Amino acid sequence: MGRMTQPTYTVPGLDLADAGTVIDALQMRLHALNDLHLTLKHIHWNVVGPNFVAVHEMLDPQIDDVRLMADAVAERIATLGGVPVGTPGALVAARTWEEYTLGKADAMTHLKALDAFLGTVIGGHREAVDATGDLDAVTEGIVLAQLEELEKYLWFVRAHLDR
Ligand SMILES: [Fe+2]
Numbered sequence: 001m002g003r004m005t006q007p008t009y010t011v012p013g014l015d016l017a018d019a020g021t022v023i024d025a026l027q028m029r030l031h032a033l034n035d036l037h038l039t040l041k042h043i044h045w046n047v048v049g050p051n052f053v054a055v056h057e058m059l060d061p062q063i064d065d066v067r068l069m070a071d072a073v074a075e076r077i078a079t080l081g082g083v084p085v086g087t088p089g090a091l092v093a094a095r096t097w098e099e100y101t102l103g104k105a106d107a108m109t110h111l112k113a114l115d116a117f118l119g120t121v122i123g124g125h126r127e128a129v130d131a132t133g134d135l136d137a138v139t140e141g142i143v144l145a146q147l148e149e150l151e152k153y154l155w156f157v158r159a160h161l162d163r
Contacts, residue, residue: 004020004024005020005023005024005027005082006019006020007019007020007023007080007081007082008081009081010080010081011079011080011081011136011138014080014135014136016081018135018136019080019081019082019136020082021131021132021135022080022132022135022136022139023077023080023081023082025127025128025131025132025139026073026076026077026080026082026084026128026132026139026143027077027082027084027085027094028094028096028124028128029073029124029125029128029143029146030070030073030074030077030084030085030086031085031090031091031094031095032095032097032120032121032124032125033066033069033070033073033121033146034070034086034088034091035091035095035097035121036066036117036118036121037063037066037067037070039100039114039117040059040062040063040066040114041059041063042100043055043059043100043102043110043114044056044059044060044063046102046103046104046105046110047105047106047107047110048104048105048106048107049106049107049108050106050107051106051107051108051160052107054107054160055107055110055111055160058156062153062156065149069146069149070086072142072146073142073143073146074086076138076139076142080136080139097117097120100113100117101113107160108160108161111157111160111161112161114157115154115157115158115161118150118153118154118157119154121150122147122150122151122154125143125146125147125150126147128143129143129144129147
Protein backbone atom coordinates (compact mmCIF):
# COMPACT_ATOMS: atom_id res chain seq x y z
CA MET A 1 0.00 0.00 0.00
CA GLY A 2 1.38 3.42 -0.92
CA ARG A 3 1.59 6.40 1.37
CA MET A 4 -1.80 8.14 1.77
CA THR A 5 -1.29 10.50 4.70
CA GLN A 6 0.87 13.59 4.94
CA PRO A 7 0.51 15.60 8.14
CA THR A 8 0.98 19.38 8.22
CA TYR A 9 3.29 19.06 11.24
CA THR A 10 5.10 16.25 12.97
CA VAL A 11 7.75 15.62 15.60
CA PRO A 12 11.05 17.51 15.26
CA GLY A 13 13.61 15.85 13.02
CA LEU A 14 11.15 13.69 11.08
CA ASP A 15 10.45 14.41 7.41
CA LEU A 16 6.72 15.08 6.77
CA ALA A 17 6.45 12.47 4.02
CA ASP A 18 8.17 9.91 6.25
CA ALA A 19 5.77 10.83 9.06
CA GLY A 20 2.92 10.03 6.67
CA THR A 21 4.38 6.60 5.95
CA VAL A 22 4.73 5.90 9.68
CA ILE A 23 1.19 7.14 10.40
CA ASP A 24 -0.26 4.86 7.70
CA ALA A 25 1.58 1.85 9.14
CA LEU A 26 0.40 2.74 12.66
CA GLN A 27 -3.21 3.19 11.49
CA MET A 28 -3.35 -0.37 10.22
CA ARG A 29 -1.90 -1.58 13.55
CA LEU A 30 -4.60 0.43 15.34
CA HIS A 31 -7.29 -1.28 13.26
CA ALA A 32 -5.72 -4.67 13.96
CA LEU A 33 -5.50 -4.06 17.73
CA ASN A 34 -9.08 -2.76 17.90
CA ASP A 35 -10.27 -5.82 16.00
CA LEU A 36 -8.21 -8.04 18.32
CA HIS A 37 -9.53 -6.72 21.64
CA LEU A 38 -13.13 -6.91 20.39
CA THR A 39 -12.56 -10.42 19.07
CA LEU A 40 -10.93 -11.56 22.32
CA LYS A 41 -13.99 -10.36 24.24
CA HIS A 42 -16.23 -12.17 21.73
CA ILE A 43 -14.30 -15.38 22.46
CA HIS A 44 -14.49 -14.68 26.23
CA TRP A 45 -18.29 -14.62 25.88
CA ASN A 46 -18.69 -17.62 23.57
CA VAL A 47 -16.19 -20.21 24.74
CA VAL A 48 -17.81 -23.33 26.27
CA GLY A 49 -16.78 -26.80 27.37
CA PRO A 50 -14.27 -28.39 29.77
CA ASN A 51 -11.62 -25.64 29.50
CA PHE A 52 -14.16 -22.83 29.82
CA VAL A 53 -12.75 -21.28 33.01
CA ALA A 54 -9.10 -21.40 31.91
CA VAL A 55 -9.74 -19.74 28.56
CA HIS A 56 -12.48 -17.35 29.74
CA GLU A 57 -10.22 -16.04 32.51
CA MET A 58 -7.03 -16.02 30.42
CA LEU A 59 -8.59 -13.56 27.99
CA ASP A 60 -9.64 -10.60 30.16
CA PRO A 61 -6.13 -9.43 31.15
CA GLN A 62 -5.08 -9.77 27.51
CA ILE A 63 -8.07 -7.66 26.43
CA ASP A 64 -7.06 -4.93 28.88
CA ASP A 65 -3.47 -5.03 27.57
CA VAL A 66 -4.51 -4.92 23.91
CA ARG A 67 -6.74 -1.89 24.62
CA LEU A 68 -3.70 -0.17 26.13
CA MET A 69 -1.68 -1.11 23.03
CA ALA A 70 -4.35 0.45 20.80
CA ASP A 71 -4.25 3.59 22.95
CA ALA A 72 -0.46 3.85 22.64
CA VAL A 73 -0.62 3.43 18.85
CA ALA A 74 -3.44 5.98 18.48
CA GLU A 75 -1.61 8.53 20.63
CA ARG A 76 1.61 8.04 18.62
CA ILE A 77 -0.41 8.77 15.45
CA ALA A 78 -1.70 12.00 17.03
CA THR A 79 1.80 12.89 18.28
CA LEU A 80 3.11 12.51 14.73
CA GLY A 81 0.45 14.96 13.49
CA GLY A 82 -1.95 12.33 12.19
CA VAL A 83 -5.61 11.61 12.90
CA PRO A 84 -6.11 8.22 14.60
CA VAL A 85 -9.28 6.54 13.30
CA GLY A 86 -11.00 4.28 15.81
CA THR A 87 -14.49 3.83 14.39
CA PRO A 88 -15.73 0.35 13.43
CA GLY A 89 -16.86 1.25 9.91
CA ALA A 90 -13.40 2.54 9.05
CA LEU A 91 -11.85 -0.58 10.54
CA VAL A 92 -14.01 -2.91 8.45
CA ALA A 93 -13.40 -0.86 5.28
CA ALA A 94 -9.62 -0.84 5.76
CA ARG A 95 -8.82 -4.30 7.06
CA THR A 96 -7.15 -6.85 4.81
CA TRP A 97 -7.90 -9.85 7.06
CA GLU A 98 -11.06 -11.88 7.64
CA GLU A 99 -13.62 -11.34 10.38
CA TYR A 100 -13.53 -13.91 13.20
CA THR A 101 -16.52 -16.11 12.40
CA LEU A 102 -16.86 -18.63 15.26
CA GLY A 103 -19.77 -18.25 17.65
CA LYS A 104 -20.37 -20.60 20.57
CA ALA A 105 -17.68 -23.29 20.42
CA ASP A 106 -15.46 -25.35 22.69
CA ALA A 107 -12.15 -24.00 23.92
CA MET A 108 -9.92 -25.97 21.56
CA THR A 109 -11.89 -24.84 18.51
CA HIS A 110 -11.70 -21.20 19.59
CA LEU A 111 -8.01 -21.47 20.43
CA LYS A 112 -7.18 -22.89 16.99
CA ALA A 113 -9.02 -19.97 15.37
CA LEU A 114 -7.38 -17.52 17.76
CA ASP A 115 -3.96 -18.98 16.91
CA ALA A 116 -4.58 -18.00 13.28
CA PHE A 117 -6.09 -14.59 14.13
CA LEU A 118 -3.23 -13.66 16.46
CA GLY A 119 -0.78 -14.85 13.83
CA THR A 120 -2.19 -12.32 11.39
CA VAL A 121 -1.91 -9.48 13.91
CA ILE A 122 1.65 -10.48 14.81
CA GLY A 123 2.64 -10.72 11.15
CA GLY A 124 1.34 -7.20 10.60
CA HIS A 125 3.23 -5.90 13.62
CA ARG A 126 6.45 -7.45 12.29
CA GLU A 127 5.88 -5.79 8.91
CA ALA A 128 5.27 -2.46 10.69
CA VAL A 129 8.57 -2.82 12.58
CA ASP A 130 10.35 -3.37 9.25
CA ALA A 131 8.48 -0.50 7.54
CA THR A 132 9.01 2.10 10.27
CA GLY A 133 12.37 1.10 11.78
CA ASP A 134 14.50 3.23 9.48
CA LEU A 135 12.12 6.21 9.73
CA ASP A 136 11.09 6.57 13.37
CA ALA A 137 12.83 4.65 16.14
CA VAL A 138 10.19 5.69 18.70
CA THR A 139 7.40 4.07 16.67
CA GLU A 140 9.57 1.03 16.09
CA GLY A 141 10.10 0.73 19.85
CA ILE A 142 6.36 0.96 20.59
CA VAL A 143 5.44 -1.68 18.01
CA LEU A 144 8.37 -3.92 18.97
CA ALA A 145 7.38 -3.96 22.65
CA GLN A 146 3.82 -4.86 21.64
CA LEU A 147 5.11 -7.61 19.39
CA GLU A 148 6.85 -9.22 22.35
CA GLU A 149 3.57 -9.25 24.34
CA LEU A 150 1.47 -10.49 21.41
CA GLU A 151 3.89 -13.34 20.77
CA LYS A 152 3.62 -14.28 24.44
CA TYR A 153 -0.18 -14.47 24.07
CA LEU A 154 0.33 -16.75 21.09
CA TRP A 155 2.44 -19.00 23.31
CA PHE A 156 -0.38 -19.08 25.94
CA VAL A 157 -2.79 -20.14 23.19
CA ARG A 158 -0.44 -22.78 21.80
CA ALA A 159 0.34 -24.14 25.27
CA HIS A 160 -3.36 -25.07 25.54
CA LEU A 161 -3.31 -26.72 22.10
CA ASP A 162 -0.05 -28.61 22.62
CA ARG A 163 -0.54 -32.21 23.68
FE1 LIG B 1 -16.47 -11.12 31.44
